[in-house]
Amino acid sequence: MVRTLLVRGLVLGLLAGLVAGVFAFAAGEPRLDEAIALENAAAAQQHGEHAHGEHAHGEHEHGEHAHGEHEHGEEVSRGTQKAGLFLATGLYGLAVGGVFALVYAGLRGRVGPRSDGALALAAAGIGFAAVIVVPFLKYPANPPAVGDPETVGSRTLLYLGMIIVGLLSVAVAVTTARSVPGGPWARWPAAVLAFVVPVVVASLLLPPVDEVPDGFPATLLWQFRLTSLGTQLVFWASFGTLFGWACDRAARPERPTVAA
Template sequence: MVRTFLARGLLIGLLAGLIAGAFAFAFGEPRVDHAIALEEAAAQAGAPDPDAGTAEHGHAEAAEHGHAEPTGHSHGEDAVVSRPVQKAGLFLATGLYGLAVGGVFALVFAGLRGRVGPRSDGRLAVAAAGTAFAAIILVPFVKYPANPPAVGDPDAINSRTLLYVVMILVGLAATAIAVATARRVEGGPWARWTAAAVAFLVPVVAAWWLLPAVNEVPEGFPATLLWEFRLASIGTQLVFWAAFGVLFGWASDRAERRAAAHPLVAAPS
């Protein structure tokens, strides 16, 4: 049975990744292009002699904007990976992301099935996908949202990454606490859901308040572009998890109905 869930998770994860890639291509890439244009314009404006600029000056400009490169600027025609190739590679990246997430989700789903959450496979899949999005994506994103090109300090990459990972761990721990709390609370669904929500929010809000803020947005960067890029970033994740949860839930319900109609044929392997 685990092999069935794993195959389902991989296939649906790949499909959801491609759907999310299409969303990112339509709504995220134009903002990336705009941010890169601003970065290049700032680099050119800071060059004292564009026709005789040195490689060292190019390094300094790139480092100032958080993109230190070995040979000049990384986004133009002479980039190691050109923008058209980067845009095509977006679908490869989201597809591989979907495969990885789908495989892990399927294994976790197999472990949760019949033990936690709704008894229906379809409802459990949707609930698990929504919980994963909240814990792994939304919780760290609220504290440390994504930044477009031209925003970011290269010296702070490691510390920012560490803080982001800490927020993911907080989200996962808060989810475990919420589930354990809901199972121990007596009463109807409203009492359990309320207790679970409070148990989830207390450690998350505490982490939001205690962990240091990271503000790397340079002065003068367009607020509208920053806001649109971050919306596209979280929107891509929302599209992925929504598509994955719905499709995995639909496939699980369909398999459950087939197993009920043909119990001998659909016996677990």
């Protein structure tokens, strides 16, 4: 059974990843092009000021120019990057689908709704909230030209820390819901509170990251961030729906064939 669920998760995760890639290509690439244009303009301006300051040193300027041409030749074209978008979302779908299937196999019959399809949808919604929404609220995605390259490591660790907080908060919420006596009117508020409190505390304790340069268009920044969140929403909604439908279909008893 676990092998069947794993194959199902991989295949449907790949499909959902490609669906999310279509959304990201249609909604996100124009925003990314604008951000890259701003980044290139800022780099060209900085390079121009540097070249002007070194104008008296002709040999040094010539060396810098040759080095700039070498770096430019190593750049990956936007066409290649756009094609790689679908590869990235597909691989992301494979990874998430495989992990989700294993987690689902562990949850099935133990917690959550009895219906396989409802359990898949609930697990996908909780996964989206814990893995995507929780870190997004504290550390939203940034387009090119936003962020110091020297702080990539620390920012990545902080983002992963928020993902861990989200997952642990889900575990605390599930444990609370199962241990609180009474009906759903007592369990659900307690579970929500058990989820929200650790997230809020972690958000207050972890350091903020604000590296948006002065003059960067706020509209473009939030369009990029919302598109990034929307891509994840499309993936998790598509995957949860497909996985749940497949599980419900597999759980249906086969109708006996009637001989003519």
